[in-house]
Amino acid sequence: MFSKKFLKSYKEVNAMAGPLELTKMSSKGQVVIPKAIRDRLGLEEGDRIAVEEAEGRVILRKISIESILKEAEEDYRNKKTVRLYPKNSGK
Secondary structure (H helix, E strand, C coil): CCCHHHHHHHHHHHHHHCCCCCCCCCCCCCCCCHHCCCCHHCCCCCCCCEEECCCCEEEEEECCCCHHHHHHHHHHHHHCCCCCCEEEEEE
């Protein structure tokens, strides 16, 4: 069973960030994004997802051609190297 401290923390996080969904990682490192979250974010089978690590957290974000072009335009305006792939993609 969960400790009182965990449940209190869960309730605080839930109040700040909206409903917290729990999932489990498989032996292959696969994680299921709960359906309610997929629906809210418009994620569909076959969508490309960028995976980043920041400050001990795993961040997932949908990659679209629009987001890549937006980042490339931003880099161009800031006179940085223009990329045709998402930032922090390891390339």
